[in-house]
Amino acid sequence: MKGYAMLEIGKTGWIEKEMPACGPLDAIVKPIAVSPCTSDIHTVWEGAIGNRHDMILGHEAVGEVVETGALVKEFKPGDRVIVPAITPDWGSLEAQKNFSMHSGGMLAGWKFSNFKDGVFAEYFHVNEADANLALLPDCLDPAAAVMLSDMVPTGFHGVELADVQFGDSVCVIGIGPVGLMSVAAAALRGASRLYAVGSRTKCVEAAKAYGATDIIDYRNGDLVEQIMEKTHGAGVDRVVIAGGDVDTFAQAVQMLKPGGVIGNVNYLGAGDYVRIPRVDWGCGMGHKTIRGGLMPGGRLRMEKLASLMETGRLDTSRLITHKFNGFEHMEEALLLMKDKPRDLIKPVVMI
Ligand code: NDP
């Protein structure tokens, strides 16, 4: 079968591979719609998780089940499914500790396009299908539903990590597709003032539609100064980081009130250290909490997030700015994510 792969750091291309084999708990799925992720860019062009050879890329898909293992109870060939980016081993000790995304080691619940072939292939393998797949509701458009694989659960997780409460002032740093879903989630969680940080016009328009009350363009002056001015020197209760780099943490600490929480979902592709400013961190005593996490997967979470779309509480179609028809456009879509033209939020490839 054909797949679009990372050949080595900095190099991608089409390759031929054997069709994956289905274990007793597993499923083989063929994609209906897929999307490239900024994480694929960190992995290939920054070599952020080390080298990978001929590994098929992609971890965002909805698809059709073509084969199930003998012990799979909930799914059968022909079912249309949402495939989460993170597919843990649910029997692991880490999963029993409520950190399924780290099953088998740190970040090891992230299998597709990390250490196993991903979804940019004619067929792909899903471990523990009953726990890791969710049925695609008939009323959902497959292109919009691909956002449930990663953008929705990741953006929402940033807000969970920052523990946003009713009436909190929140700053979401980065309003690409992930940060936009953090804006939507913070609004659903009852944020009051909701500052969205970014510069691309399409993203700014979407941030307003998802509930941002104020837009801050970090290219128009110091980000912290802009937030401090808007909050009359008080800062914000919560910060979600969904963009920027290792230096963004210092800014987040500076704009955070004592007792506040930072939730990071940004994948730090480069830089060896995250530096925390000593004085702004209350000389170590400011009760400013910093959390960072990989999105949780699992069928229950996927079904719950899908129900937000089914009931009209969340509309992900606004994220999709570029839609391709045909597998052969995979490379074009991936390179869009790399080059980030200013009219891009997220591309989807319909297979
Ligand atoms: P994008 O590149 O589309 O968006 C990044 C955003 O950050 C843009 O709004 C950009 O602004 C803004 N930004 C860039 N530099 C700065 C800066 N110095 N200060 C403030 N804002 C800045 O990324 P995605 O939304 O696709 O992904 C966000 C991150 O989430 C990526 O690192 C991705 O790898 C990661 N990720 C993490 C996952 C997890 O489970 N934790 C899962 C999936 C993705 P501008 O408008 O100017 O472009």
Ligand code: ZN
């Ligand atoms: Zn991703």
